[in-house]
Amino acid sequence: MSHIHAGSCLCNAVTFELEGEFTKFFLCHCSRCRKTSGTAHCANLFASGATLNWLSGEDKLSFYRLEDTNFARTFCSVCGSNMPTDAKARGLVVVPAGCLDTEVDITPQAHIFMDSKGNWDENLGDIPTYEGLPS
Incomplete structure (x- = not known):
């Protein structure tokens, strides 16, 4: 069974489709x-x-790779939204979950690189939550 996912950047200049399954x-x-x-x-x-x-806006994409690492980002040059990176050499596509316009059928499996998290990234689950902007 083939999975089709669609996504876009914030300004909608870039749109894409991904055929495959998130593992x-x-x-x-x-x-x-x-x-x-x-x-x-x-x-x-x-x-x-x-x-x-x-599907649209490929000419609006910018790509950045941190020298001597596997770290890379593809992003919209208009609005700055992170977009998928096709890591062909590694045989995978990395997709920022926030750029998807379709439902995701997998839940996060782990928090990773916690040893370098921000010092303010503690007990975030303990702070108040709101449906919108608090007054």
Whole structure:
């Protein structure tokens, strides 16, 4: 059975379709992911052997690879949204969960690189939650 996932950036300049199944879902707290996301972690899905098709805006994509590492990011040059990275050499596509417009049928499997998490990333589950912006 083939799984088709669709996604886009915030400004909708870039749209894509991914054919394949997500086999891993990690919340990465490494300093690199924190810097590129501006948050406590990146939520990345991994699809081995998937096919990534850019439907629009491929010319709007920018790519960054941190020298001498496997760390790379693809992002919209207009709005800055993280977009999928086709890591052909590794045989997988890495998809930021937040750029998907379709449902994800897998839940996060682990928090990773917790040894480099931000010092403020403690007991986040203990703070109040709101349906919207608090008054």
